[in-house]
Amino acid sequence: MLWSALGNMFDMDRSAARGLMSPRGLHVFKHSSTLGEAPAHKLFDRVKVTRKPGVESPRSFDDYTVNVDHADLPAGVTLSSL
Numbered sequence: 001m002l003w004s005a006l007g008n009m010f011d012m013d014r015s016a017a018r019g020l021m022s023p024r025g026l027h028v029f030k031h032s033s034t035l036g037e038a039p040a041h042k043l044f045d046r047v048k049v050t051r052k053p054g055v056e057s058p059r060s061f062d063d064y065t066v067n068v069d070h071a072d073l074p075a076g077v078t079l080s081s082l
Contacts, residue, residue: 002081003028024061026082027068037076046070046079 003026010021029043045071055063070079 007082015021025068028080028082030078030080032076038074040075043077043079 007023007026010023027047029038029040031037048067048069049066050064050067051058052065058064068079068081070081073079
């Protein structure tokens with residue numbers, strides 16, 4: 001239910017200050033133990049957002065590339081992209 005809520009939380013949220021906000025991807029790292037198998041910062045570094053070549057002034061989400069490294073995760077960690 002939490003993942004569904006995160007994916008839909010901005011559906012009807014439009015304001016002058018923020019414009020239209022909408023999630024474009026949800027990447028969930030799951031650990032096999034309660035204490036975790038890897039530091040959060042190392043897992044978050046696997047998600048990279050870069051501006052596409054030739055785009056000087058990005059105007060939309062399409063002006064970016066999102067890469068998620070699923071390879072060689074630490075033992076006990078799984079990554080789901082929703």
